[in-house]
Amino acid sequence: MRQIASEVGVQVGALYNYTPDKQTLLYDLMRGHLDALLEAFTDDPTRKPEERLRSFVQFHIQFHHERPDAVFIAYMELRNLTPENFSRIEILRKTYEDRLEAILHAGVASGDFDVPDTKIATLAVIAMLTGVNTWFRAGGRLSLKDVEGQYWQMVRKAVLAQRRD
Amino acid sequence: MRQIASEVGVQVGALYNYTPDKQTLLYDLMRGHLDALLEAFTDDPTRKPEERLRSFVQFHIQFHHERPDAVFIAYMELRNLTPENFSRIEILRKTYEDRLEAILHAGVASGDFDVPDTKIATLAVIAMLTGVNTWFRAGGRLSLKDVEGQYWQMVRKAVLAQRRD
DNA sequence: GGTTGTTTTGAACGTTCGTTCAGTTAACGT
DNA sequence: ACGTTAACTGAACGAACGTTCAAAACAACC
Numbered sequence: 001m002r003q004i005a006s007e008v009g010v011q012v013g014a015l016y017n018y019t020p021d022k023q024t025l026l027y028d029l030m031r032g033h034l035d036a037l038l039e040a041f042t043d044d045p046t047r048k049p050e051e052r053l054r055s056f057v058q059f060h061i062q063f064h065h066e067r068p069d070a071v072f073i074a075y076m077e078l079r080n081l082t083p084e085n086f087s088r089i090e091i092l093r094k095t096y097e098d099r100l101e102a103i104l105h106a107g108v109a110s111g112d113f114d115v116p117d118t119k120i121a122t123l124a125v126i127a128m129l130t131g132v133n134t135w136f137r138a139g140g141r142l143s144l145k146d147v148e149g150q151y152w153q154m155v156r157k158a159v160l161a162q163r164r165d
Numbered sequence: 166m167r168q169i170a171s172e173v174g175v176q177v178g179a180l181y182n183y184t185p186d187k188q189t190l191l192y193d194l195m196r197g198h199l200d201a202l203l204e205a206f207t208d209d210p211t212r213k214p215e216e217r218l219r220s221f222v223q224f225h226i227q228f229h230h231e232r233p234d235a236v237f238i239a240y241m242e243l244r245n246l247t248p249e250n251f252s253r254i255e256i257l258r259k260t261y262e263d264r265l266e267a268i269l270h271a272g273v274a275s276g277d278f279d280v281p282d283t284k285i286a287t288l289a290v291i292a293m294l295t296g297v298n299t300w301f302r303a304g305g306r307l308s309l310k311d312v313e314g315q316y317w318q319m320v321r322k323a324v325l326a327q328r329r330d
Numbered sequence: 331g332g333t334t335g336t337t338t339t340g341a342a343c344g345t346t347c348g349t350t351c352a353g354t355t356a357a358c359g360t
Numbered sequence: 361a362c363g364t365t366a367a368c369t370g371a372a373c374g375a376a377c378g379t380t381c382a383a384a385a386c387a388a389c390c
C-alpha cells in the first residue's frame with residue numbers, strides 16, 4: 001500500500017478514500033481486467049469456425065499485450081484473494097474460456113476441427129497464447145503481427161481436421 | 166519462515182541451521198527443481214524427430230505433474246529472487262528450452278516439422294504443456310495418460326509439416 | 331557416565347505491514 | 361468572502377516479518 005501511494009504521489013492514508021482495504025483493491029483490479037476482457041471480445045457465430053478461431057487468437061494476443069501489468073496481477077496474485085473473491089474471479093475466467101470452447105465445439109460439429117476434448121483444447125490454447133506475455137517485448141526481432149501469425153498457424157494446425165491419406 | 170518451521174515441526178530459529186537466509190532457501194529450492202528437471206530429461210538425437218518430440222511431451226507433463234509444489238514455486242516466486250539469482254535460474258530454464266528447440270530444429274531440418282521459428286514454437290509448446298499443472302488433478306474425468314495423449318496430438322499436429330494438396 | 335559437538339528452543343531485536351483518525355488543506359457553489 | 365464538502369497529511373496502533381543468540385536439550389563416542 002505504501003508503494004502504491006508513493007507511486008501515485010500521495011500518503012498511504014489517502015488510498016483508503018478509494019478502497020476499503022487492500023483485498024478489495026486487488027479484487028477490483030482483477031475484476032476490472034476480466035470485465036474489460038469479456039467486454040472487448042466479440043465473436044460472430046455465423047462465421048466459419050476457422051475464422052472465429054483466428055479472430056480469437058489475434059484478439060487474445062493483442063488484448064493481453066496491451067495490459068502486461070493487469071495480466072501479471074491477474075495471474076500472480078490469484079493466491080492472495082480470499083476464497084470468496086477467488087471464486088468470483090474464477091467464474092469470469094471460466095466465462096472467457098467458454099467463449100473459446102464454443103468456437104472449438106462449433107468447429108468439431110462442422111467437421112472443420114478435430115480434437116478429442118474441446119475443454120482440454122481450450123485450456124491448451126489459452127495457456128499457449130497467454131505465454132506470449134512472458135517473453136514478447138515490442139522492438140525485438142519480431143513484430144506482434146509476426147507473433148500473432150505464427151501462433152495462429154500453430155493453433156490452426158493443432159485443432160484442424162487432417163485430410164486423410 | 167515461521168510457517169515453514171511450523172509445518173516442519175520446529176521453531177523458526179532452527180531453520181537457520183539449514184539456510185543462511187530466506188532468499189538462499191528460495192533459490193536452492195528452484196535450483197534443485199531445475200537441476201532435477203535437466204537431469205531427468207533424456208533425449209536420443211539418433212531417433213526420429215517426431216519420436217523425440219513425443220518423448221519430450223510425455224516427460225514434461227509427467228515430471229511436472231509429480232512436483233506441483235516445486236513447479237508452483239518455480240513460476241510464482243521468480244519475482245522474489247535477487248537479480249543475480251534470477252539470472253542463474255533463467256540460465257537453467259533456457260537450457261531446458263534449448264533441449265526442446267534442438268528437437269524442433271532437427272525436425273525442421275529433416276522436413277518432418279514445419280514451423281517458421283523454432284524459438285517461438287519452443288516457448289509455445291512449453292507454455293501449453295506447463296499449463297496442464299494449473300487444472301489437472303488425478304482422479305478426475307481423465308487419466309494423466311489421456312491428457313498426455315491429447316496434448317501430444319495437438320503438439321504433433323501444430324508442428325508437423327502438412328501434406329500438400 | 332562424562333565429554334564433546336550438534337540441534338533446538340525461547341525470547342528478543344529492529345523493520346515493515348495494513349489500517350485508523352484527528353486535524354489540516356484544497357475545491358467549489360453561492 | 362464564506363461555508364460546506366471532499367481529499368489529504370502525519371502520526372500512530374498492533375501485528376507480522378526475517379534474523380540473531382544465549383541457554384537448554386539431545387546425540388554420539390570413550
